[in-house]
Each structure stands twice: as structure tokens, then as C-alpha cells.
Amino acid sequence: MASPLLGEFMGTMVLILLGDGVVANVLLKRTKAEGAGWMVITSGWAFAVMAGVFTAVACGSRDAHINPAVTLGFAVSSGAFAKVVPYAIAQLLGAFAGATLVWLYFLPHWRETPDPDTKLACFCTAPAIRNLPSNLLCEVIGTFLLVLVVGAMFSRAVSAVGPVAGLGPYLVASLVWGIGLSLGGTTGYAINPARDLGPRIAHALWPISRKGHSDWGYALVPVVGPLLGGILAGVLMRYLRF
Numbered sequence: 706m707a708s709p710l711l712g713e714f715m716g717t718m719v720l721i722l723l724g725d726g727v728v729a730n731v732l733l734k735r736t737k738a739e740g741a742g743w744m745v746i747t748s749g750w751a752f753a754v755m756a757g758v759f760t761a762v763a764c765g766s767r768d769a770h771i772n773p774a775v776t777l778g779f780a781v782s783s784g785a786f787a788k789v790v791p792y793a794i795a796q797l798l799g800a801f802a803g804a805t806l807v808w809l810y811f812l813p814h815w816r817e818t819p820d821p822d823t824k825l826a827c828f829c830t831a832p833a834i835r836n837l838p839s840n841l842l843c844e845v846i847g848t849f850l851l852v853l854v855v856g857a858m859f860s861r862a863v864s865a866v867g868p869v870a871g872l873g874p875y876l877v878a879s880l881v882w883g884i885g886l887s888l889g890g891t892t893g894y895a896i897n898p899a900r901d902l903g904p905r906i907a908h909a910l911w912p913i914s915r916k917g918h919s920d921w922g923y924a925l926v927p928v929v930g931p932l933l934g935g936i937l938a939g940v941l942m943r944y945l946r947f
Contacts, residue, residue, distance in 0.1 A: 709788075712766025713795040714802070717899055720757030720771050721803025722810075724750045725904055729807055729827040733814040747889060751882030758874040769874075771796060772897040774935035778852035781939025782947060793899065800903025804828050807904075808911050821917025828904035829920075830893035830927050837926060840892050844930025845937070847888050848896040852938035854880050860947040895927030902928055 727749025730738040738745065754771075761769035770776045773793040780786045807827065808815075818824055825831065832840045857863060858876050885894050895901040902924065909919040 707763075707765030709766040709768065710791055710795045712761040712764040712769065713771060713792050714799040715764040716757040716759075716761025716766060716769055716771040717796045717799030717903075718803040718806070719760045720753050721800045721900060721904060722806045723753035723756055724900070725804055725807045725827055726810065727753070729811045729814070732818070732823050732827055733811055734817040734819075736811070736814055743890070744886075747882055747885035750885055751878040754881045755874045755878035758877060762874075768792075771799070771899075772851075772931075773797075773899050774848045774897060774931035775852055775855065776935075777932055778935035778939035778942070779856070781936055782856065782942040784943075796899040797903045800899040801907050802903075804904035804907035805911065808907065808913060815914040815916070819915070821915065824913060824916050825908060825918075825920060826893075828908040829901045829924075830895040831920060831923060832892045832926075833890060835923070837923075840923075840926045841930045841933075843888070843891045844895060844927055845934040847884055847892075847894050848931040848934030849938045850888075850934075851880065851884060851896050852935045853941060856938065856942045856947045892927070896931050896934070898928040898931050900927075 727746055730736050730749075731741045731746055733739065757771045758769045761771055768776070768779075768788070770779070770792060773789075773796055776789055776792045776796075780789050811827075815824060822831070832843075855877055858880075859873065881896075884896065888894060905919050905921075905924055908916065909921075
């Protein structure tokens with residue numbers, strides 16, 4: 706039953722259920738965590754990554770990318786592109802499923818929350834200052850850092866000096882936590898096309914109480930930026946022979 710595609714689907718679903726879930730928990734009205742703040746959100750996303758990676762591996766994906774930009778970056782680094790499209794489809798579907806579960810989980814709280822933008826933020830990202838070239842650059846740099854450092858963690862040089870394999874999910878979670886704390890305040894650090902696009906589609910499709918628009922004018926930034934960042938990191942990893 707287990708398979709790489711099932712692993713990528715399940716891992717991404719868990720990632721989004723917990724990741725979008727922590728945003729909803731902090732932003733929606735009348736939850737017990739309302740107003741808990743940025744530290745809680747970044748911590749929740751880090752734990753979401755850890756849980757998603759473990760789930761992906763257990764369900765059949767030893768890669769456990771749960772992110773099309775990571776899949777593309779490692780494809781560029783290795784020169785093997787066969788997994789890019791099927792993984793990306795599984796990841797996007799998993800993200801949509803995870804966002805759907807978030808909508809259902811917090812069902813009474815959407816009506817209690819008057820601001821449509823707050824509801825949208827529980828699904829996908831938006832910039833603090835809307836400047837599309839700058840926003841795109843932030844997503845490129847953030848994802849470049851993500852893919853490069855993940856590549857470094859599992860590189861031959863690092864693996865030779867420590868038990869990286871067993872610690873991998875914790876290390877990647879710590880990295881995402883660090884990116885959120887250090888770089889996340891400008892665009893919400895999507896750094897993952899599936900993480901943003903799948904939930905944005907869910908927001909557009911489901912009858913969320915008194916929702917607004919899904920901000921499709923911004924939607925390309927958290928898709929194109931991470932893919933470009935992943936490609937750049939892949940090129941550098943190939944050059945450095947990670």
C-alpha cells in the first residue's frame with residue numbers, strides 16, 4: 706500500500722493541517738490560542754514540517770520532500786527529473802486536503818471572525834508590504850536557503866561526521882523554524898508552492914463563512930519564487946557536488 710506518491714501526499718497533508726492549523730488557531734476569533742503571536746506560528750510550522758517528514762517516510766516516500774521546490778532543487782542537483790511532476794501533483798493534492806481539514810476543524814470560528822483577510826491568511830500567504838519584485842526576491846532567497854541547507858545537511862561531508870539520517874526531520878524542522886523567525890516577516894515565508902497554492906484553491910472552492918477574495922493577483926509569487934530558489938540551490942549543489 707505504501708508508495709512514494711502516497712508518502713508525498715500524506716506528508717504534505719499533515720504539514721498543511723498542522724501548519725495552516727496553527728495560523729488559524731492564532732488568528733481566528735474565540736479560539737483558546739487567539740493572539741498567541743508569531744513565535745507560536747513559526748514554532749507550529751516547524752513542528753508541522755517534522756510531522757510531515759516522518760509521515761511521508763512512513764507512508765512510502767524516503768525522499769519526504771513535501772515541497773515541489775525541494776523536489777525540483779534536488780532534481781537539478783542530481784540531473785534526474787522523473788519525480789518532479791508526479792511528486793508535485795501529490796504534494797499539491799495533499800496541501801489541498803490538509804487545508805480542507807483545517808476549514809472543517811475550525812468550522813464554527815470562521816463565522817466569528819469578521820475580517821476576510823484574516824481568514825485568507827489561515828490558508829495562504831500575503832506580503833506585509835505588497836511590492837511584487839521585492840516579494841518575489843524574498844521567496845527566492847528563503848527557498849534557496851531552505852534547499853541549500855537541506856542539501857548540506859544530507860551531503861556526504863556532513864553525513865560522514867554524524868548521525869544525520871535519524872536526526873533529519875528534526876534538523877529540517879529547526880531550519881524552517883529559523884527561516885520563519887529570521888526571514889518570515891516579509892511574505893509569510895511560503896517557500897513551498899504546494900503549501901500556498903493548494904490551500905489557496907481550497908479557500909476559493911469551499912463555502913467558508915463570509916470569506917473574501919483569494920488574492921489571485923499575488924498567487925504567482927509564492928509559486929514562482931520558491932521554484933526559482935529551488936533551481937538556484939540545485940545548480941549550486943551540483944557545482945559543489947553535495
